[in-house]
Amino acid sequence: MTLIRRLSARQADFADQLAQLLAFDAALSPAVEQGARDIITAIRSRGDEALLEYTRRFDQREVAHVGELEWPAAELEAAYQRLPQAEQEALRIAAERIRRFHERQKQDSWQYTDDDGTLLGQQVTALDRVGIYVPGGKAAYPSSVLMNAIPAQVAGVSEIIMVSPLRGGAEQDRVLAAAWLAGVHRFFSIGGAQAVAALAYGTATIPAVDKITGPGNAWVAAAKRQVFGQVGIDMIAGPSEILVIADGQTPADWVAMDLFSQAEHDEVAQSILLCPDAAYLNAVEASIARLLPSLPRADIIRQSLANRGALIEVADLAEACLIANQIAPEHLELSVADPQALLPQIRHAGAIFMGAHTTESLGDYCAGPNHVLPTSRSARFSSPLGVYDFQKRSSLIQVSPKGADQLGQVADLLAQGEGLMAHALAARYRTRR
């Protein structure tokens, strides 16, 4: 039985096949769009009551009272203390590396003075209150807690509100522990479109935030799209994607496992390998068949590879880069001897992992850069989640008397051209004439 489709860039219908492979956006499916819309409407009109209803229905949780949805800070800390020491240490190492990387992204305010004595500049401020969404439906993601909360903290956000649909057990402790370590201020165990709506519009229990960040499934993505404008959002970070460009020198098992690493997130995750060496593609296909059955999430991986997996034979590495740019993957591995040589040919990717030893998995946890990345080809126009998502800029203008005279004449003329006489006169009053 074929586990993963084999394609060749030389096939006559290759463009169609590729388009089919990429044509996935569940968040745009009318049913999900409408479902998210209904949920948002209900939260806006019925607040906590609707939030409780959806939490019981979609998260199969017994919640008697809305107050149970918030976890006090002491419980987050207690969860951290309960973790085995090795896990505490791993979380701390990851958090430290993520913080160090993100500190370099912090933007500072700046000012300069023009020849006429006019001061111009940009004042950078942190957002007041943000909501971070940490997925929790099919798996729990303590690493996503760190990736969302640490940049917000580095930016200086005053209040970080986290939401995640907890599922109980030890994995729940890890999420709570990461929230404590990363400095989350308040944590509510809610998820899906209802959590996004509650953060956007506020309820009696959930405070309304200024911006919502973080990845999630199709309902989360659809809700984020729909509340944009009421609040800011970072991007639509949907089901995970990996694209590997290989020169055929990396052990086939390594590449097979890298493809699995994203496929195991979701039945609709995307995993693609591009290589000019047909024998190597055979070897990876054999590795896939041999390694897959031993993995705990083999069923999800199998479905994911069938839906959106492909091994593609290309003419050469240059053609691989062209195809990768078309796909604009969330994660791109350059599993080649000289990744620096390929780098100038790469234009669209959320994160680029260079060299055979750089498995994408390290980026997911502890390399330092953010793992919340643009998916569904949005790497053509968006960037990884970063400190800049939690900062904003105000322009500064302080015009000198000389500047008012010179600029006033320019503005006067331009305003008259637009037929806006109040503008023209406001500028003219400040000239020396």
Ligand SMILES: NC(=O)c1ccc[n+]([C@@H]2O[C@H](COP(=O)([O-])OP(=O)(O)OC[C@H]3O[C@@H](n4cnc5c(N)ncnc54)[C@H](O)[C@@H]3O)[C@@H](O)[C@H]2O)c1
């Ligand atoms: N890009 C990243 O950084 C990143 C990181 C981690 C995970 N991910 C992706 O995030 C996604 C996580 O999805 P998930 O499902 O595990 O968790 P999730 O928290 O995003 O979604 C779970 C919620 O979906 C809602 N839901 C489920 N079925 C529903 C239905 N029929 N109608 C309405 N709402 C429904 C429920 O409210 C539930 O709380 C995966 O696709 C994974 O690949 C991305």
Ligand SMILES: N[C@H](CO)Cc1c[nH]c[nH+]1
């Ligand atoms: N690969 C995911 C982003 O697409 C992030 C993640 C979290 N844990 C493991 N992986």
Ligand SMILES: [Zn+2]
């Ligand atoms: Zn991952």
